[in-house]
Amino acid sequence: MTKENLADYRQVSERTKFLILSIFPISSLILAFFVSDFSSIANGIYKIIIQPDVLLTDYIKVGGLGAALVNSSLLTLINLFFLWKLKVPLTGLPISAIFIVAGFAFFGKNIFNVWPIYIGGFLYSKYEKKPYNSVIIISMFGTALAPMVFEVAYALSPSSFSGLLVGILAGVVAGFFLPPIAAHILRAHDGYNLYNVGFAAGFIGTVVMSFMKSYGFENKTRMILSTEYDLFFKILLSLFFVILIIIGYILNDKNLFKGYSKILKMTGRLVADFTYTAGFGTTLINMGIMGLIGLIYVILSKGIINGPIVGGLLTIVGFSAFGKHPKNSIPIMIGVFIAGLLKVWDTSSTTVIIAALFGTSLAPIAGEYGPIAGIIAGFLHLSVSMNVGVIHGGINLYNNGFSAGIIATLLVPILDVFRREK
Amino acid sequence: MNFEIKKVTKILSEMISFALLGNAEKIDVSVENNEDMYKLLITAKNIKRSDESIENLKELLNSPRQKAAEEYYWELAGDSDTGSELALVGMMTDEVNVEYKNNNLTIELHRYK
Numbered sequence: 001m002t003k004e005n006l007a008d009y010r011q012v013s014e015r016t017k018f019l020i021l022s023i024f025p026i027s028s029l030i031l032a033f034f035v036s037d038f039s040s041i042a043n044g045i046y047k048i049i050i051q052p053d054v055l056l057t058d059y060i061k062v063g064g065l066g067a068a069l070v071n072s073s074l075l076t077l078i079n080l081f082f083l084w085k086l087k088v089p090l091t092g093l094p095i096s097a098i099f100i101v102a103g104f105a106f107f108g109k110n111i112f113n114v115w116p117i118y119i120g121g122f123l124y125s126k127y128e129k130k131p132y133n134s135v136i137i138i139s140m141f142g143t144a145l146a147p148m149v150f151e152v153a154y155a156l157s158p159s160s161f162s163g164l165l166v167g168i169l170a171g172v173v174a175g176f177f178l179p180p181i182a183a184h185i186l187r188a189h190d191g192y193n194l195y196n197v198g199f200a201a202g203f204i205g206t207v208v209m210s211f212m213k214s215y216g217f218e219n220k221t222r223m224i225l226s227t228e229y230d231l232f233f234k235i236l237l238s239l240f241f242v243i244l245i246i247i248g249y250i251l252n253d254k255n256l257f258k259g260y261s262k263i264l265k266m267t268g269r270l271v272a273d274f275t276y277t278a279g280f281g282t283t284l285i286n287m288g289i290m291g292l293i294g295l296i297y298v299i300l301s302k303g304i305i306n307g308p309i310v311g312g313l314l315t316i317v318g319f320s321a322f323g324k325h326p327k328n329s330i331p332i333m334i335g336v337f338i339a340g341l342l343k344v345w346d347t348s349s350t351t352v353i354i355a356a357l358f359g360t361s362l363a364p365i366a367g368e369y370g371p372i373a374g375i376i377a378g379f380l381h382l383s384v385s386m387n388v389g390v391i392h393g394g395i396n397l398y399n400n401g402f403s404a405g406i407i408a409t410l411l412v413p414i415l416d417v418f419r420r421e422k
Numbered sequence: 423m424n425f426e427i428k429k430v431t432k433i434l435s436e437m438i439s440f441a442l443l444g445n446a447e448k449i450d451v452s453v454e455n456n457e458d459m460y461k462l463l464i465t466a467k468n469i470k471r472s473d474e475s476i477e478n479l480k481e482l483l484n485s486p487r488q489k490a491a492e493e494y495y496w497e498l499a500g501d502s503d504t505g506s507e508l509a510l511v512g513m514m515t516d517e518v519n520v521e522y523k524n525n526n527l528t529i530e531l532h533r534y535k
Contacts, residue, residue, distance in 0.1 A: 093491050134489040183497050191498045191506060269506045271495050271513065276485050 012251055012280040017090040018080060020247055020284070021098055024240055024314075025076035028069040031236070036066025045071060049112040052154065053147035054222055054394030056350065058107050058307035061226040068307060072105035075114065079140060086133035092273035092283070092322035096194075097140040099318025103311035104143070108397040113146040116168045120175020127176075135179055141197035142178040144398040145171065148208060151395050155217040174204055189408035191270035192368070194323045195361040198401015205392030205402075219393035225350055226306045233305040234295065237313055241291035244317070248284030256285060267367030268323035275321055283321045290320035290329065294357055297333050301340075301356070302348040309350060312357030319360070328367035328374065329360040335378020343382065355385045358400030362408060369415045381407050425496070429514060430460050430533065435500035436511050437529055440479065441466035446527070459516070462531040469527050476527070478508075480520045483529070485512030 032041060044067025048059050059068040079101050088094050101109060121139030125132040153167030182200040193199055209219060245256075252258050259282040266272050274283040294316045298309060316324060336356035340347035347353075359381045366374025385403035396402055434451055441449045446466035454461035471479075491513045499510045512518065517532035 088490060089486070089488070091486075091488055091491070093488070093494070130493070131489070134493040137490040138494055179493065183494060186495065186497050191495070196494075267506070270498060271491055271506050271510045273485070273488075273491070273509065273513075276509070 014090060017280060018084055021080060021090065021095065022077065023243065024102060025073040025080070027236075027240070029073040029077075032066040032069035032073065035069075036064060040064060041066040041070050044068070045111070048110050052150050052220075052222065053108045053110065053113060054151060054219070055147075055389060055397060055399055056107060056225060056308050056394075057222050058225045059110070060106060060229060060307045061224050065229055065232070068106055071110050072102050074111050075105045075109060076102040082136060086131075086136060088133050088136065090275075092275045093137055093271075095275070095283075095321040096318040097137050099314045101140055101143065103314030103318070104397055106307035106310045109143050109146045113149045113171070114143040116149055116171025117142045117145060117175035117178070120172040120177075121179065123172065124176045124179055138179045138182055138197065139175055141182070142175055142201065144197055144201040144396055144401070145174045145178075145204060147397060148174060148205065148395045151219070151393070152208070152212070155212045155215075170208070174208075178204070185405070186270070189405050190412055192364045192408040192412050193361055193401065193405045194268070194270065194319055194363065195358070195398050195401025195404060196270070198361070198396065198398025199405025201396040201398055202388065202392055202402025202405065205396035209391070209393040209395060213393075221389065221394045225308070227304050229306070230304045233310055234299075237291065237305075237310070238295055241288040241295065241317070244284045244288035244291065248281045248286075248288060251281030252279065252285065253281075258282065260285065263325050264327050266325070267364050268325065268328045269364035269368055270323065272323045272364075273321075286325055287317045287320040289326060290324055291317040293326060293330065297337075297356060298353055301337065301353050303350065303353040306350060308354050309357070312354045316357055316360055324360055324363045328363040331366040331371040331374030332356070332359050332362050332378040332381070335359075335375035335380075336382045338375065339379045339382040345382070345386065351386065352382065355382045355400060358398075359385070359404065361401055361404035365408060365411060365415070369419065373411075373415055377407055377411055380411070426535070429492070429496050429499075430462070432496060432500035433511050433514055433531065433533070434462060434464070436507055437462075437464045437531075439500070440508070441469055441527065444469040444471040444475075444527075458535055460533045460535070462533070464529045466527040468525050470525070471522075471527070476520070476522045482508035483512045483515070483518045483520060483531070485509045487516050488513040
């Protein structure tokens with residue numbers, strides 16, 4: 001009475017999956033040493049570590065292209081190593097977690113500030129007597145709160161060791177409590193916000209920042225963005241997305257669309273693991289296609305690719321193994337774009353573009369209730385995402401996940417009313 | 423608190439919802455709390471579900487056990503029979519057997535501790 005479909009599900013070995021997911025970080029690592037030398041990279045990583053990480057801090061601008069690539073590469077490879085050692089099968093959920101780490105390592109997560117969150121998650125697993133491999137994914141997502149380490153340290157004392165220790169302790173505490181909070185908060189939006197940890201981290205960040213402000217701390221949000229490497233990333237990312245499609249095509253018995261209709265039929269609502277439903281090859285094809293769609297959106301919006309936009313694109317690619325596909329994501333992007341045209345913001349600005357890319361967190365709404373509902377969700381999401389950052393002071397890197405959680409919590413019961421009447 | 427009992431009741435709730443949405447006339451639930459696993463047996467009599475729906479149920483319940491997904495998403499299980507929630511039940515169980523004969527549905531689920 002073992003599960004029937006496991007043979008098909010395991011069509012691709014875990015080793016192969018890990019190798020495929022290592023393509024981007026290893027390529028980034030090699031490229032880093034083509035565009036920069038060792039001392040510049042080391043110096044750049046030092047700059048990345050010692051600066052605040054709140055939104056929006058583009059590591060490409062802060063530490064240079066080479067350092068940003070190495071930071072992303074190392075964080076991704078270390079996380080892949082953790083998953084390998086803990087024997088976590090590379091299904092849709094871990095794939096999305098890997099890509100979100102790789103993406104946000106260009107603006108907010110670095111090889112210094114993420115570890116307290118993992119330690120907190122590890123202590124939680126020990127306290128609950130659970131294997132760490134059941135918690136590590138939440139820790140990976142939970143690195144959204146990595147900027148808190150620096151902010152708390154800075155609030156107490158900008159240069160003291162004790163301030164740093166308290167900052168690290170704050171990260172550990174957040175990492176410890178995140179798993180139960182993230183699981184509980186799902187019920188608010190019923191699985192219609194894919195970046196659920198962003199929603200949970202938004203609440204945690206709000207409480208922490210409000211607490212610090214009540215003692216006179218002045219939070220300074222940032223807008224440090226690079227402009228020099230637009231073409232570099234357009235070429236690098238489009239190549240990577242095409243490679244994903246090619247590998248997927250080969251693994252999918254040299255058929256581009258075999259099983260793709262299975263993905264398109266899914267609403268994307270949590271939990272939608274495409275690697276199981278449609279196979280690993282088809283999932284890679286979807287990831288590549290979604291990456292290209294995101295890239296086309298950036299080009300059509302006349303945006304300039306920088307750290308946050310790279311993060312947005314890689315996050316879309318990751319969640320295209322776990323909920324996102326063209327049918328449920330494009331309506332959200334259209335909604336944000338229309339909102340950008342009609343509201344006070346510029347559609348080519350980084351903040352509007354990342355609202356569209358990360359706004360696809362709401363893709364399950366379009367999947368479940370149709371494209372019009374998706375466009376409405378995207379339209380509302382831009383306004384909320386532009387205004388909620390101030391309450392957590394940018395220490396929750398998944399600001400759009402927080403905004404999407406609010407939108408989904410409010411919109412889903414309303415949409416349900418109309419569905420019933422229909 | 424490791425929520426083990428809540429998780430088992432969520433799985434049962436999901437299965438009962440599936441049967442009730444198919445207008446089952448009688449639903450019996452049996453739970454064995456063994457040393458190494460929970461053995462859940464749900465039988466629904468005279469259920470009106472299409473063959474496609476039953477095949478879909480079988481496929482989704484056959485999702486492999488994923489402890490990471492379970493840890494994160496288990497609270498979503500239990501309220502309806504959408505594909506995502508049935509897949510979640512699959513991710514929370516190790517073995518499954520679904521039989522459908524003469525409009526009577528039997529689902530046996532094993533969840534190792």
